[in-house]
Amino acid sequence: MAADPLAGTKAGFDCLAPPVLRGWPALQARLVHHVKRAALRQLHASNAGEMLLLRFYLVGEESSEQALQRELRIAPPEWLERQLDQHLADEQLHARLFAQAIVERGGNAQAAASPEEAPQPDWFSRRKLARWQALIRRHAPHFAHGGLVPAYAIGLSAEQMASRILQRHCALIGPRHELHPLLSRVLADEDRHIRLCIHTLQRCVAPHEEARLAQLMREVRDTERGFGVTGALGMWLAGAALRLRPGAARPVRHHA
Ligand SMILES: [Fe+2]
Numbered sequence: 001m002a003a004d005p006l007a008g009t010k011a012g013f014d015c016l017a018p019p020v021l022r023g024w025p026a027l028q029a030r031l032v033h034h035v036k037r038a039a040l041r042q043l044h045a046s047n048a049g050e051m052l053l054l055r056f057y058l059v060g061e062e063s064s065e066q067a068l069q070r071e072l073r074i075a076p077p078e079w080l081e082r083q084l085d086q087h088l089a090d091e092q093l094h095a096r097l098f099a100q101a102i103v104e105r106g107g108n109a110q111a112a113a114s115p116e117e118a119p120q121p122d123w124f125s126r127r128k129l130a131r132w133q134a135l136i137r138r139h140a141p142h143f144a145h146g147g148l149v150p151a152y153a154i155g156l157s158a159e160q161m162a163s164r165i166l167q168r169h170c171a172l173i174g175p176r177h178e179l180h181p182l183l184s185r186v187l188a189d190e191d192r193h194i195r196l197c198i199h200t201l202q203r204c205v206a207p208h209e210e211a212r213l214a215q216l217m218r219e220v221r222d223t224e225r226g227f228g229v230t231g232a233l234g235m236w237l238a239g240a241a242l243r244l245r246p247g248a249a250r251p252v253r254h255h256a
């Protein structure tokens, strides 16, 4: 079940809730939603596609892990240290669960024990990471907590996106699908992470920095949206290629 995006949001922090889109961005978001639903159907039509889907999730979890060990560790105050450790433990568990689901389907996957062991990100992810790092550098000097604020703003947007993706996926496959327990469990954690990021930003951003935070959130959302269109089309193409591959095996279903 989706958490109320504004639950517990203090006045002056409306920018942290998912934006209500209008005009072209709204149309773009609807288009991405439909392309991604179609992509999910394609990917679930073959075992290789289903494994690729699980691998997308695994890579996503591993990049959250790396961000928690890198960008979000920029001089965190003491009260944040323990929260970061718990958050990291959650993402590491998610990575292990996705890796296990890949192995159960006959694939090869091991959640990386450290960032050095994680597979190298692809070109698309590297570009995205470079954009995020530039954004952190540009906004850091405007906040008393420095780079921590833009890093958390990006983290919040990523958690909100993960929640949207998992909600879409759970709704599409339905509660009887064998992947539903795993996806809905991760979804509950990501919704908790959203509340955690909102709480952290509200605690770290001073009243005179709120306007800057709103500007920062707009930039983060625009960047995320730009990557969303390319990602959705890439996902659909990969699904179609795997489904149409000669000899593609259909996934084995074990309905409860
Ligand atoms: Fe996660």
Ligand SMILES: [Fe+2]
Binding pocket: 064, 091, 159, 162, 189, 190, 193
């Ligand atoms: Fe998360």
